[in-house]
Amino acid sequence: MPSRGLLSVACFAQFMVVLDVTIVAVALPSMSTALELSITGQQWIVNAYTLTLGGFLLVGGRAGDVFGRRPVLFVGLMTFAAASLIGGLATSGTMLIVARAVQGLGAAVLAPASLSLITTTFTELGARSRALTWWSVTASGGGAFGTAAGGLLTGLLSWRWVMWVNVPISLALLVAALKYVPRTSGRPERRGLDLPGAVTITAGVTTLVYAIVTTRERGWVSVTTLVLLAAALALIVVFVLTERRSRRPMMPLSTLRNRTLAGANAIAWLLGGVLVTQIVLVSLFLQEVDGESPLRTAMLLLPISVAATPAALAAGRLVRAVGPRAVLIAGPLLGAAGLLRLAWLQDGDSYVALLLGAVVSTVGIAFCFVPLTMAGTRDIPLRDHGLVSGLFNSFRHVGAAVCLAVLITVAASRSATLAVDGASRAAALAGGYNRAFLIAAGFSGLMSLTAFLVLPSDRPAAGAGDAARAI
Numbered sequence: 254m255p256s257r258g259l260l261s262v263a264c265f266a267q268f269m270v271v272l273d274v275t276i277v278a279v280a281l282p283s284m285s286t287a288l289e290l291s292i293t294g295q296q297w298i299v300n301a302y303t304l305t306l307g308g309f310l311l312v313g314g315r316a317g318d319v320f321g322r323r324p325v326l327f328v329g330l331m332t333f334a335a336a337s338l339i340g341g342l343a344t345s346g347t348m349l350i351v352a353r354a355v356q357g358l359g360a361a362v363l364a365p366a367s368l369s370l371i372t373t374t375f376t377e378l379g380a381r382s383r384a385l386t387w388w389s390v391t392a393s394g395g396g397a398f399g400t401a402a403g404g405l406l407t408g409l410l411s412w413r414w415v416m417w418v419n420v421p422i423s424l425a426l427l428v429a430a431l432k433y434v435p436r437t438s439g440r441p442e443r444r445g446l447d448l449p450g451a452v453t454i455t456a457g458v459t460t461l462v463y464a465i466v467t468t469r470e471r472g473w474v475s476v477t478t479l480v481l482l483a484a485a486l487a488l489i490v491v492f493v494l495t496e497r498r499s500r501r502p503m504m505p506l507s508t509l510r511n512r513t514l515a516g517a518n519a520i521a522w523l524l525g526g527v528l529v530t531q532i533v534l535v536s537l538f539l540q541e542v543d544g545e546s547p548l549r550t551a552m553l554l555l556p557i558s559v560a561a562t563p564a565a566l567a568a569g570r571l572v573r574a575v576g577p578r579a580v581l582i583a584g585p586l587l588g589a590a591g592l593l594r595l596a597w598l599q600d601g602d603s604y605v606a607l608l609l610g611a612v613v614s615t616v617g618i619a620f621c622f623v624p625l626t627m628a629g630t631r632d633i634p635l636r637d638h639g640l641v642s643g644l645f646n647s648f649r650h651v652g653a654a655v656c657l658a659v660l661i662t663v664a665a666s667r668s669a670t671l672a673v674d675g676a677s678r679a680a681a682l683a684g685g686y687n688r689a690f691l692i693a694a695g696f697s698g699l700m701s702l703t704a705f706l707v708l709p710s711d712r713p714a715a716g717a718g719d720a721a722r723a724i
Contacts, residue, residue: 262430263388265422268392274395315451316362340416341414519707520700522655523652525652530656534595535611556612564616584617587613589698
């Protein structure tokens, strides 16, 4: 059945995009040694991908609506494969950083294309629900699996395979897309891309992400940071004014008045932050507090990563039984409970203690992807699905950048205070991560509150039981 092949292409494309957000985390020390990277250079290996991914998602999403999702998907896959190949061949830190930035450009096209392919192909309620469940499984699993995969590839082969692993995946997806994604998938609109809108929103979001990811170097209240944040706000205001006057706007402002979409985007912002923060901080805790090697860290992270898949599948059943809103209220509360357990970890605690909190928080976070995706794409005209997919992904990735920057700053500040008070290095680091986990638990609780206050009450649609049993 062609739609199953299309679903596989969309899911694996999204998996690759999310995987590369976190796959380099464990490989950074090896990259630093091989390429003589400074601390700032190491940060930019992560930041370059986040910067271009977050900055170009809206344009990437709308490009699928305008030019057709099939050709845009091909461009994204070829860009991602080429950047991954060049990144693995890097002989300097600059070369690797540029390759990661180009990877982010490819990802900014792939992420919205993969979601909009599903929402425009699977139009029947039960079929769309099943498809979004599997897409959400890959989205939640990719982030959790990234650190484990990075550790395994770095420990068993080389840090270069963290980049090269994307090449065969991208080529296989290209071949599969030629077979399974029909030429009529996402028929292009007979209109232009709205260049003034595209330029202003891309510049605004990119400037915002750049301001955020460089706060660790400059601080939140430095003149440079404040100027960048003001410039980002000004560009976004210009974008809104441009769209109000445009006859063919890139983003019809009526889209932003959709209460359900607005609530889903707010939750997506927080979800991105909680997800990435949990993954990065657990990995850092194992390496910097417990002293584990990259390879052993990868092995210890595997049970946590595996927990995301059955949780996302279970969420698909729950959504069809009780509706997205109820699951989006309960899932973040479960995630908050796990993060609170992580907030009490101490230097010398057993791995089982960390595993318990991490698995519970992973399950709670994974519960959110299916209902959030369904809530964010409901009642949206097919002609705008690429844009909405880009908007949804943009909120999630920018939220990840904001929350991670804030919580890493909080953790570093708390660790420095504890070190001055005489705590050992491991105890000081643990105390810093405890504070960050505690704030992340608050973000997770805020997700639940937003779902309760903003999202409409849902009841299972007719035939939902049959759809649930099909998974």
